[in-house]
Amino acid sequence: MTELARHAASSLPDYRLHPEDLPSPVGFMVYAQPPVPGTASGPHDDVCIVSWGPGRGGVWVHTWAPTSMSPAQRGVVQIGRNLAKADHHDALQRARAAAARNLPTPSPDNKPATSEEAADLWGAHLLTTWLPNLERAPIPPSFCPPHGYEWCALTPMEFTEMEGWPDGVSDNQSSVAAEAKIALQRTILATWLLMGQTLVHSERVHAPRAARRRIETLDPAIGTAVRYIDLRRSRTEPSDHSTDDREKSGREYHHSWIVRGHWRNQYYPSRNENRPIWIDWHRAGPDDKPLIGGERVNVLRR
Known part of the structure; x- marks a missing residue:
């Protein structure tokens, strides 16, 4: 299905997106492999998950990519997750206490003598950095989620002509990155159109018993059945x-x-x-x- 969507997107004509073209008003889909390379940067691999929901003038599409974090980044993530689990009042007090210490920003010039002092300096610096966010709202539990994928971009897709469609492409992007983003967005639309055609077969499949037990342990409200979309060649x-x-x-x-x-x-x-x-x-x-x-x-x- 990923290969078909990528191939079909390369010849997809300009088309006006309609609400009924979506498989559902809100949802997400996972590609077996990234359909378009070069669609993520930094500590991410290429985009392979897409989620969407209603937005002003059409639908807002979010893209997600696997993370490939360094040990230092994983340490920051773990601090964030611990804060997300902590009581908001306690986390706020700790951040204010760290900011009151007015410690210098960690750098090679003020390298601490011991690893314990280095950890204390970094922890105080991170708490100070997050203080403005903590004063507005708690850090959400989805702070760098443990499933290994991170949010990459938001693209508002209007129900309008595709010509000049990708509003999410910024002027300062390279031509290669812009072309990759346009190709990804056309692939997403091609996937939606393919899912709505009779050349695919839909089947509801229930998870195996062991998987259902694990899912119910995590959250009993999560469904244990998925819908498989299979291609039929005519x-x-x-x-x-x-x-x-x-x-x-x-x-x-x-x-x-x-x-x-x-x-x-x-x-x-x-x-x-x-x-x-x-x-x-x-x-x-x-x-x-x-x-x-x-x-x-x-x-x-x-």
């Missing part, structure tokens, strides 16, 4: 030449052939406009005739 006769037409015209096909996947605009009277429909690759022509180029064999190499 094998059809040529749509523009029916059997009756061939008999009337006297045309006879001596081979069958493979039609590559492509987008086709289909008119919707309820919208009074066209909507892109993905036509998956399929075998066309008579079943009893040889396939041009020989039989197709898919090979998985590792």
Whole structure:
């Protein structure tokens, strides 16, 4: 599905996004591998999770990427998680006490003599840094979540023409980064459109018993069933030449052939406009005739 979405996005025509194009008003999807490289930076790998929900003028899309943190970053994260679990009043008092010490910012010039002093200096510095946030609200438990993925970007996607669509691309980004972000956004839209077509099969699958027990231990309110979206490859006769037409015209096909996947605009009277429909690759022509180029064999190499 990831490969199909990436391939379909490369030829996706400009299209006006509609609310009914979304699989659900609020949701998230996980790609088996990052569909577009170069879509995350810093301590992240490429984006492979997308979540969305309603926003002003359309839908707001959040992207997430796996983290690859250094030991120092993991230490900061652990402090944040401990603060998130602590009582807000106690955490606020500790941060104010650290700020009152007015300690210098850690640097090579004021390196502490012992590791204990270094840890104390870094801890006081972090508490002082987080004091303004603590005074406004508690640090949320999702502070660098333990599932290994971090939020990367927010892109407001309006229900408007795709041309010039990616509002989330800033002017100071490199052309390579901007193109990667545009490709990712088109891939997201292509995925939504593919999920809404009949070339996919939906099946509700329940988690195994051991997994259900682990999930219920974490949070009984979390559902233990998921919806699998499976692709169905079609094998059809040529749509523009029916059997009756061939008999009337006297045309006879001596081979069958493979039609590559492509987008086709289909008119919707309820919208009074066209909507892109993905036509998956399929075998066309008579079943009893040889396939041009020989039989197709898919090979998985590792």
